[in-house]
Amino acid sequence: EDKVVQSPLSLVVHEGDTVTLNCSYEVTNFRSLLWYKQEKKAPTFLFMLTSSGIEKKSGRLSSILDKKELSSILNITATQTGDSAIYLCAHPSNNDMRFGAGTRLTVKP
Amino acid sequence: EADIYQTPRYLVIGTGKKITLECSQTMGHDKMYWYQQDPGMELHLIHYSYGVNSTEKGDLSSESTVSRIRTEHFPLTLESARPSHTSQYLCASSIGGGKNIQYFGAGTRLSVL
Numbered sequence: 001e002d003k004v005v006q007s008p009l010s011l012v013v014h015e016g017d018t019v020t021l022n023c024s025y026e027v028t029n030f031r032s033l034l035w036y037k038q039e040k041k042a043p044t045f046l047f048m049l050t051s052s053g054i055e056k057k058s059g060r061l062s063s064i065l066d067k068k069e070l071s072s073i074l075n076i077t078a079t080q081t082g083d084s085a086i087y088l089c090a091h092p093s094n095n096d097m098r099f100g101a102g103t104r105l106t107v108k109p
Numbered sequence: 110e111a112d113i114y115q116t117p118r119y120l121v122i123g124t125g126k127k128i129t130l131e132c133s134q135t136m137g138h139d140k141m142y143w144y145q146q147d148p149g150m151e152l153h154l155i156h157y158s159y160g161v162n163s164t165e166k167g168d169l170s171s172e173s174t175v176s177r178i179r180t181e182h183f184p185l186t187l188e189s190a191r192p193s194h195t196s197q198y199l200c201a202s203s204i205g206g207g208k209n210i211q212y213f214g215a216g217t218r219l220s221v222l
Contacts, residue, residue, distance in 0.1 A: 032209070034210060042213035042215050043152075043199075045210055048210055092211075096142060097154070097211050100151075101150075104149070
């Protein structure tokens with residue numbers, strides 16, 4: 001059964017800090033790895049990673065995939081209170097999306 | 110931007126009532142999904158559909174049922190709601206395939222008293 005594991009489960013930082021969130025996966029047939037941000041309601045799509053070593057970047061957020069290590073990281077630089085959310089990593093399988101448990105990030109002023 | 114809508118956003122009902130949670134998307138996506146998520150917990154897939162007249166149960170056992178009569182519409186029904194059904198229900202849709210980006214609706218937060 002496909003598995004996606006995220007760490008840490010919870011993280012508290014102060015504004016301006018840089019954070020790195022981790023995602024590891026064990027899947028039968030790798031397709032892609034997706035990152036979502038979930039605030040109070042529904043997850044919103046951040047990145048899709050398919051190739052190892054190619055960084056995807058959007059503002060202060062960036063992500064990279066390491067197929068050799070079966071993992072991905074999501075970096076957030078110069079964090080702001082608005083970055084507080086649950087960050088979800090997911091792998092699409094044949095039928096659905098396998099989500100990790102998420103990392104709950106809290107950014108304090 | 111994704112165009113997927115869920116109604117109602119919030120619902121408080123009594124035990125034993127029949128309810129239908131609505132989900133519609135205007136993107137022409139073939140695949141649609143229902144997830145259940147308790148506060149602070151993981152998303153769990155309860156139903157999915159590959160297209161019209163196709164529905165399947167997901168990983169998490171659920172007493173709800175779904176239907177897919179039209180591509181854009183994927184309602185979820187609870188015949189007799191119970192307090193254990195209290196949760197957030199998220200609907201999603203995708204084109205499908207390996208690059209399967211799922212777009213989510215805003216969710217329905219259900220409380221059964």
